Amino acid sequence: MSSAPVAIANDGSEVIAATLPDPKYERPPECSVEDYYETDRTIASVIHLNSKRVALQFPDDLLGDATAVVNVLRRNAPEGVQFFTLADTTYGSCCVDEIAAEHANCDLVIHYGRSCQSPVTRIPAILVFGKQLVDLEDCAAQFNSAFQDNQDRAIIVLADVIYYHFFSALKGVLGNRYPNLIFSATYSNELHPGSTKPTAGPTYTLPPGSSPTDSAVFYIGGESLALSNVILTHSLFSQIVSYDPETKQSRVESSTINRILMKRFLNIQHAKNSKVIGIVVGTLGVGSYLSIIEHLKSLIKKSGRKPYVLAVGKPNPAKLANFLEIDVFVLVACPENSLLDTKEFLKPIVTPFELTLALGGKDSEWTPGVGDYVTEFGTLMSRLEALVVDSKPGDTDSEQQNPTMEADSKVERASSWQDQESDDEPEFSLVTGKLITTKRYQDNDGKSVPTEVGESGLVALRNGEQALSKFSAMSAAAEFLNTKRTYRGLEPSIGESAPAEIEEGRSGVARGYRDEKDLR
Numbered sequence: 349m350s351s352a353p354v355a356i357a358n359d360g361s362e363v364i365a366a367t368l369p370d371p372k373y374e375r376p377p378e379c380s381v382e383d384y385y386e387t388d389r390t391i392a393s394v395i396h397l398n399s400k401r402v403a404l405q406f407p408d409d410l411l412g413d414a415t416a417v418v419n420v421l422r423r424n425a426p427e428g429v430q431f432f433t434l435a436d437t438t439y440g441s442c443c444v445d446e447i448a449a450e451h452a453n454c455d456l457v458i459h460y461g462r463s464c465q466s467p468v469t470r471i472p473a474i475l476v477f478g479k480q481l482v483d484l485e486d487c488a489a490q491f492n493s494a495f496q497d498n499q500d501r502a503i504i505v506l507a508d509v510i511y512y513h514f515f516s517a518l519k520g521v522l523g524n525r526y527p528n529l530i531f532s533a534t535y536s537n538e539l540h541p542g543s544t545k546p547t548a549g550p551t552y553t554l555p556p557g558s559s560p561t562d563s564a565v566f567y568i569g570g571e572s573l574a575l576s577n578v579i580l581t582h583s584l585f586s587q588i589v590s591y592d593p594e595t596k597q598s599r600v601e602s603s604t605i606n607r608i609l610m611k612r613f614l615n616i617q618h619a620k621n622s623k624v625i626g627i628v629v630g631t632l633g634v635g636s637y638l639s640i641i642e643h644l645k646s647l648i649k650k651s652g653r654k655p656y657v658l659a660v661g662k663p664n665p666a667k668l669a670n671f672l673e674i675d676v677f678v679l680v681a682c683p684e685n686s687l688l689d690t691k692e693f694l695k696p697i698v699t700p701f702e703l704t705l706a707l708g709g710k711d712s713e714w715t716p717g718v719g720d721y722v723t724e725f726g727t728l729m730s731r732l733e734a735l736v737v738d739s740k741p742g743d744t745d746s747e748q749q750n751p752t753m754e755a756d757s758k759v760e761r762a763s764s765w766q767d768q769e770s771d772d773e774p775e776f777s778l779v780t781g782k783l784i785t786t787k788r789y790q791d792n793d794g795k796s797v798p799t800e801v802g803e804s805g806l807v808a809l810r811n812g813e814q815a816l817s818k819f820s821a822m823s824a825a826a827e828f829l830n831t832k833r834t835y836r837g838l839e840p841s842i843g844e845s846a847p848a849e850i851e852e853g854r855s856g857v858a859r860g861y862r863d864e865k866d867l868r
Contacts, residue, residue, distance in 0.1 A: 373409045373461065373510060376481050381416045386476050390458055391424045393474045393538075399456035403449040405434040407441040407461040410478070417460075439631050439662055440464070440685040444473040444539065447632050462574070463509055464682040465536060466631070473539040477509040482568065482593040484514075488521045490598040491566060494589045495526065502528040502558040504585075506550050506578060508569030511593060528555050560584035570594055573684040575601075579608060580687070580721040611690075615676075618696040619706035622653060622675035624824040628668070628697070629659040630681030636729060640680055643732035644700060650735075651707040654824040669694045673828035678703045701731070708735050 375384045382388070394402060404421075406414050414433045421431055432452045437445045442464040449457045449471055457473040465475065495503055503526055507515065515531050522529060532550030554563060564587040567578055575590060579601055582588060591598040619625070625648050631637050641657060648655040656674060660667045668677060677697045679686050686699045698706070701722045722731060856862040 373407075373478070373480060375410065375413055375478070378481065379479060381413060381420055384478055385413070385417050385420075385460060387417070387420045387424065390421060390474060390476065393458075394425060394429060394456065397456055397472060400428060401430050401432065401452060401454045401456075403432050403434050403445075403452060403454040403457045405437065405441075405445055405449075405457055405459045407437075408435075410461050411435055440682060442684055443631055443682050444468050444471075446471050461510070462572075464574075464684045465509075465539070466682040467636075468539045468541050470541055472541065475509075475537045475539065477512060477537070479513045480510040480593065482511055482514045483596060484517055484521060486596050487514075487518060487568065487591055487593065490591050490596075491518075491522065492525075494566070494598060494600075495564065499526050500528065502530060502555050502563040504552055504554075504563065504565050504582075505529065505531045506565060506567045507532075508572070508574050511568045514568065528558065530555070561586055564589065566591070568593065573687050576608060576687050577683050580612070583609075583721060612698075612702060615690065615696040615698045616702050616706045619676045619678075619698050619703055622706075624654045624656065624674050625703070626668075626671055626674040626677045627655055627657045628663055628677050628679045629657065630663065630679045630685055637680055639729060640700060640732070643729065644678060644680070644703065647704065647707055647732060647735055653707075656825070663688065663697070665692045665694060668697075672832070673825050704731055704735055 375381070393399075402421075404414065404417065406417075414435075418431050418433060425431075432449075432454060434445055434448045434457075437443070438447045439445070442462050443466055444457050444459050444463075446457065446468060454471065457468075457471055458476060459473050460476050461478055463475050463477060505515070505518070519529075519531060530552050532552045554560070560582070561584060563585055565578070565582050565585050567575060567588065567590045569575055569590065570592045579588060588601040589598055590601055627641055627644055627648075629637070629641065645655045645657070656671070658668075658671065658677075663677075663679065668674075672694075674695060677693075677695060678700060679688060679697050680700060688697050690697045854861045854863060856864075
């Protein structure tokens with residue numbers, strides 16, 4: 349019995365008729381456009397900063413209101429002010445997209461929706477978080493149920509930025525039942541280049557005599573990277589309770605903490621076993637990201653591993669799967685976007701803090717409940733500077749003025765490298781359960797280590813005269829190309845293949861050539 353041919357193409361009607369899921373954080377119908385998007389404050393900021401070209405950055409959930417917001421702003425803005433809508437962000441939607449704003453020569457960015465509040469470097473930004481609705485009575489009841497047994501301990505109330513407007517109402521309902529109830533300080537809603545004022549994340553102060561180990565955290569917000577960031581950075585606290593206003597459910601995050609920590613510790617072990625590490629640029633707007641990248645490169649080289657810097661836009665499994673020679677990726681991004689779920693990725697992705705734990709040696713350790721998990725760039729910079737010791741010759745005036753000291757320094761560095769090589773013994777891997785050795789690609793001075801490279805470690809290149817040139821494959825990518833990659837491109841085979849007869853090819857388009865039968 350013959351079967352009908354399988355159609356490999358269609359007319360696109362399925363895509364057009366498909367129903368998209370409802371946005372999770374769209375504007376509630378009860379809120380007007382003017383109130384939810386704070387158009388009065390926006391116009392006041394435009395006038396105060398004397399801005400003429402304003403970029404309006406919307407996340408996907410709020411993009412449907414873009415036309416209405418632009419119309420309101422145009423009616424109330426001074427004459428000559430132009431507005432530009434930014435939709436698809438360069439990296440995460442929580443970060444201010446300065447790159448896209450610069451394409452339109454904008455001098456101000458209005459950022460709508462959830463925000464990580466990372467510092468900007470070139471263009472000032474006004475943050476409009478929005479006002480998502482919360483059931484006040486249900487939230488207060490869930491709070492009382494979680495903490496009624498111990499009302500005297502310090503309780504820190506945190507929230508996703510889209511629920512921050514709800515703090516004053518919740519404080520009025522809870523009243524004085526909890527003497528040590530602390531609401532985190534107001535988030536910054538303005539970002540300016542070069543500002544030294546802390547902007548990212550909530551701030552609070554524990555009462556005198558209280559410590560995180562005997563305090564608790566109540567977080568208002570749904571499952572998101574922001575919640576994961578709160579869980580990791582507040583692991584010292586005795587209890588973390590989250591309340592999701594969308595589902596009206598609360599839960600103690602003890603099991604979530606354990607699950608997240610197990611994944612992060614596994615990624616750290618992968619980083620310890622790695623030979624080649626890729627530094628993925630996940631932001632071009634967060635302040636100090638260039639310094640973080642340079643310090644990470646120095647740390648990786650100091651450990652004898654090979655670093656590669658990759659700028660691929662928004663990271664996804666397909667993009668990073670192209671770099672098979674890389675064992676582990678480290679993502680340099682804002683605190684929220686750096687905590688990616690790597691379940692679908694081919695190789696693990698760690699944060700800069702986790703890489704310092706993997707490569708920092710025995711003096712760089714972190715125990716949940718004992719130390720803080722660091723995601724903020726300022727603190728990370730201090731940690732990296734302490735781990736990376738610059739010992740290059742000729743960097744100090746004392747070595748240049750004293751040849752004997754310079755010679756002694758070189759001898760000391762050479763002996764240090766020899767000691768490091770002698771200590772390069774197989775180590776037990778907690779990931780594979782076997783003894784492994786880590787190949788060193790560079791020494792402490794950042795120069796290639798002299799070594800005997802066989803034919804399998806050579807790369808053949810053709811110059812303009814078709815002559816072959818061979819280069820030592822101290823490059824991890826070149827070594828991988830010669831030993832592990834099966835596909836190396838098309839072989840030209842110039843002069844080796846017999847000429848083929850000229851034949852008429854197909855005509856038409858890929859979805860239906862003229863010589864094919866109609867499969868519809």
